[in-house]
Amino acid sequence: MFLVSICLLGILGPAVELRHLRYFVAVAEMENVSRAALKLHVSQPALSRQIRDLEDEIGFSLLERTAKSVRLTDAGRAFLEEARAILKHAGDAVLKGRAVAGKFETELRVGDWALGTGRIMPALLHAYQQAMPNVHVKLHDWSVDQNIAGVRDGVLQLAILVPPPKANALNDFLFQQLKTARLCLAVSSSHPFARKQAVSLADAAQEPFVGLIHERYPRYQEYLASIFARVNSKPRIVEEHDGWTGLISAVGAGTGVAISSDVFSYVFGNRVKCLRLTPEPTRVVIGIITRKGTLSAALE
Numbered sequence: 001m002f003l004v005s006i007c008l009l010g011i012l013g014p015a016v017e018l019r020h021l022r023y024f025v026a027v028a029e030m031e032n033v034s035r036a037a038l039k040l041h042v043s044q045p046a047l048s049r050q051i052r053d054l055e056d057e058i059g060f061s062l063l064e065r066t067a068k069s070v071r072l073t074d075a076g077r078a079f080l081e082e083a084r085a086i087l088k089h090a091g092d093a094v095l096k097g098r099a100v101a102g103k104f105e106t107e108l109r110v111g112d113w114a115l116g117t118g119r120i121m122p123a124l125l126h127a128y129q130q131a132m133p134n135v136h137v138k139l140h141d142w143s144v145d146q147n148i149a150g151v152r153d154g155v156l157q158l159a160i161l162v163p164p165p166k167a168n169a170l171n172d173f174l175f176q177q178l179k180t181a182r183l184c185l186a187v188s189s190s191h192p193f194a195r196k197q198a199v200s201l202a203d204a205a206q207e208p209f210v211g212l213i214h215e216r217y218p219r220y221q222e223y224l225a226s227i228f229a230r231v232n233s234k235p236r237i238v239e240e241h242d243g244w245t246g247l248i249s250a251v252g253a254g255t256g257v258a259i260s261s262d263v264f265s266y267v268f269g270n271r272v273k274c275l276r277l278t279p280e281p282t283r284v285v286i287g288i289i290t291r292k293g294t295l296s297a298a299l300e
Helices: 002-010 016-028 035-038 044-056 074-100 121-131 144-153 218-227 245-252 262-267
Strands: 063-065 070-072 109-111 136-141 158-161 171-180 183-188 199-201 208-212 238-242 260-263 271-278 286-290
Touching: 002 199, 002 245, 016 044, 016 074, 016 144, 016 158, 035 136, 035 144, 074 144, 074 271, 109 144, 121 136, 136 144, 136 260, 144 171, 144 286, 183 245, 208 245, 208 260, 238 245, 245 260, 245 262, 245 271, 260 262
Parallel strands: 109 136, 109 158, 199 271, 208 238
Antiparallel strands: 063 070, 158 286, 171 286, 183 260, 183 271
16 A cells, blocks of 8 residues: 555655645645644644645645635545545554564554543553553643544554544544543632532523633634533633633633533642533543554554
């Protein structure tokens, strides 16, 4: 299969590299250059230049560009399918090469969700080290999208994450549920709600909310919308943060309330209280994804 990828790259042109395809796939999936640049940890101008270089090399347009987003051309949609296949074949080649070299069984690269797994990860690592003493586990604290891309490309062997809301988002992977988590309303310990054990969704929606910036956490607002879909009032976000620690600090300071989870409660301390919501939203699933196929002993 990797020989097929090499041949395809040869057909595309000598200047086309795997990174060009990876960048294109990211932009196509995000439908936004700025969000894709954040995901890839590159600047937006550099990413735009790489995509235009790819289009110049192959001789046709992949994207239709507007002021706020991009859309695949018909040729771009056809090219996307093949680009994904090339990247998958390249990832397969890396994994097979590591297996032959004996490296696969000495290191396990795991995409972690540190805030959500903080309570269970020490015990998991200890148990794993007892079972596989010769395998070193390397944890990567990445976003959901980065973890999915890392497993797809073979950079990670597995990842622990909350599945994206879209039902088919993980169709290309094996998924195993690890645990579920209860969604709750995080409020300051000085908030009037703090004296309650539970708050209705309708009452919660009347409060000012603290959220996560859309560019880095596009899934957060999707979850927020789905939670409050059953009530007429919708949350009003007054402040956004680029990480959970900032969000929790803002809640503790009384800036606003936030949708959170009981798996985070170990970091709340006395500053923040996690209240039950009524009607209770569907519990969030936390699970492990791997690529489909035969698993190594270390990965199994």
